[in-house]
Amino acid sequence: MSDARSPAETDDGTDAGGATDRTTGTDTLLEVDGLTKHFDQGSGFLSGFFDSEQVRAVEDVSFEIREGETLGLVGESGCGKSTLARTILRLLNPTDGDVYFKGSNLAEMGGEELRAQRQDMQMIFQDPQSSLDPRMKVGTIVEEPMKAHGMLDDEGREDRAHELLEKVGLDPQHYNRHPHAFSGGQRQRINLARALSVNPDFIVCDEPVSALDVSIQAQVLNTMNALQEEFGLTYLFIAHDLSVIRYISDRVAVMYLGQLVELAEKEELFENPQHPYTRALLSSIPVPDPRAEGTRGVLEGDVPSPIDPPSGCRFRTRCPELIRPPEYDLTDPQWEAVRAFMRAVDRRTFEPEGERALRHRFFEDVSLSGETATIVDRAVENVLSGDWTEANRLLDENFAQQSVCAQEEPAYDIEPEHGTGAHFAACHLHRE
Numbered sequence: 001m002s003d004a005r006s007p008a009e010t011d012d013g014t015d016a017g018g019a020t021d022r023t024t025g026t027d028t029l030l031e032v033d034g035l036t037k038h039f040d041q042g043s044g045f046l047s048g049f050f051d052s053e054q055v056r057a058v059e060d061v062s063f064e065i066r067e068g069e070t071l072g073l074v075g076e077s078g079c080g081k082s083t084l085a086r087t088i089l090r091l092l093n094p095t096d097g098d099v100y101f102k103g104s105n106l107a108e109m110g111g112e113e114l115r116a117q118r119q120d121m122q123m124i125f126q127d128p129q130s131s132l133d134p135r136m137k138v139g140t141i142v143e144e145p146m147k148a149h150g151m152l153d154d155e156g157r158e159d160r161a162h163e164l165l166e167k168v169g170l171d172p173q174h175y176n177r178h179p180h181a182f183s184g185g186q187r188q189r190i191n192l193a194r195a196l197s198v199n200p201d202f203i204v205c206d207e208p209v210s211a212l213d214v215s216i217q218a219q220v221l222n223t224m225n226a227l228q229e230e231f232g233l234t235y236l237f238i239a240h241d242l243s244v245i246r247y248i249s250d251r252v253a254v255m256y257l258g259q260l261v262e263l264a265e266k267e268e269l270f271e272n273p274q275h276p277y278t279r280a281l282l283s284s285i286p287v288p289d290p291r292a293e294g295t296r297g298v299l300e301g302d303v304p305s306p307i308d309p310p311s312g313c314r315f316r317t318r319c320p321e322l323i324r325p326p327e328y329d330l331t332d333p334q335w336e337a338v339r340a341f342m343r344a345v346d347r348r349t350f351e352p353e354g355e356r357a358l359r360h361r362f363f364e365d366v367s368l369s370g371e372t373a374t375i376v377d378r379a380v381e382n383v384l385s386g387d388w389t390e391a392n393r394l395l396d397e398n399f400a401q402q403s404v405c406a407q408e409e410p411a412y413d414i415e416p417e418h419g420t421g422a423h424f425a426a427c428h429l430h431r432e
């Protein structure tokens with residue numbers, strides 16, 4: 001979905017009002033504190049004899065969700081959004097950290113207590129097809145969670161299922177149909193009715209509209225907004241599509257390689273992004289104004305492995321704004337040139353066609369001296385002799401590793417330009 005065709009505009013005329021218009025409570029419903037989830041990844045038959053590798057899918061994540069708000073969670077595929085959501089709900093056991101829901105620590109709850117608490121916390125998933133049992137009738141699907149939590153008698157559950165089908169925009173007469181008779185959007189509405197059946201306060205929505213057509217997305221999002229208002233729901237809404245996030249969220253959290261890199265109120269995040277990763281993500285939305293082109297960073301390179309994430313700021317290996325190491329006395333243009341060379345060597349994005357061409361390509365406008373020149377000269381020699389690995393190691397060790405970005409984990413509170421809410425950015429550009 002492009003920004004130009006936001007859900008508000010593509011809807012069939014029944015705009016339920018964007019999240020901005022909603023009055024949001026200020027009480028905390030959920031508090032996530034230092035939440036961490038690592039997965040063991042066995043490496044072959046010897047894994048039983050050695051410590052297996054750990055996939056560090058979620059690392060030290062902290063934030064709050066207020067009653068009645070929608071917190072959007074965005075980030076590239078594989079950055080840990082689903083793992084974070086499942087760990088919050090204790091569908092996965094956390095490796096470390098706490099999750100307070102209405103003041104009680106879910107991370108410490110066991111068996112029956114957790115099961116009872118789950119009634120208040122529901123989840124809907126991306127693929128409405130696979131999350132609905134094709135053999136069950138819609139009515140039974142909606143009634144199932146009520147049954148599991150011992151809510152109402154048979155008649156009461158049936159009445160409630162009819163009522164909820166209507167609330168989510170389906171025909172209550174469809175109570176006896178099977179899921180295959182419904183479209184993708186309708187199936188997601190069945191999921192909504194099922195989640196709502198146990199009267200939850202909190203719903204985690206994991207990419208709930210990603211599999212739907214744009215026009216259908218808009219309608220489902222509008223229904224979700226209307227249901228939120230009617231039932232006083234709080235949403236954690238996961239999506240990789242920024243225009244969906246922009247439409248539905250009150251505040252937005254941006255995740256990269258298992259960590260939160262930025263969190264702010266929606267307008268502040270979209271109008272005043274302070275993390276280079278957020279800026280790069282935003283630049284991937286088509287911009288109607290061509291003058292805006294080139295003013296934001298472009299996302300280059302692959303996401304590193306969560307088995308061995310970069311030290312300090314995890315985004316630093318792709319960051320166009322890596323901070324210069326203090327021990328080198330470099331001007332902005334000099335550091336810019338060295339940084340561009342480092343990134344190109346790391347990604348092997350050029351053909352080494354001789355020293356002259358290489359220097360012309362990266363260092364035409366700057367002359368280097370002292371230790372910087374010595375290191376760069378050695379790296380150039382290595383590239384020309386085909387030893388990219390050694391060139392990369394030299395540059396990484398002497399420049400990247402010496403940057404504050406590699407040495408300290410960033411976490412800064414910033415004065416917002418829009419609104420009064422807190423603005424968190426995990427980027428050392430904001431250090432004093």
Ligand SMILES: Nc1ncnc2c1ncn2[C@@H]1O[C@H](COP(=O)(O)OP(=O)(O)OP(=O)(O)O)[C@@H](O)[C@H]1O
Nearest residue numbers: 039041055057076077078079080081082083084306
């Ligand atoms: N059970 C598991 N065992 C090992 N690694 C896992 C497991 N589940 C997830 N991971 C890894 O954890 C990381 C985070 O995955 P996760 O599915 O949470 O990301 P995501 O942001 O939700 O991605 P997507 O949008 O593609 O669903 C990935 O590297 C993934 O491969």
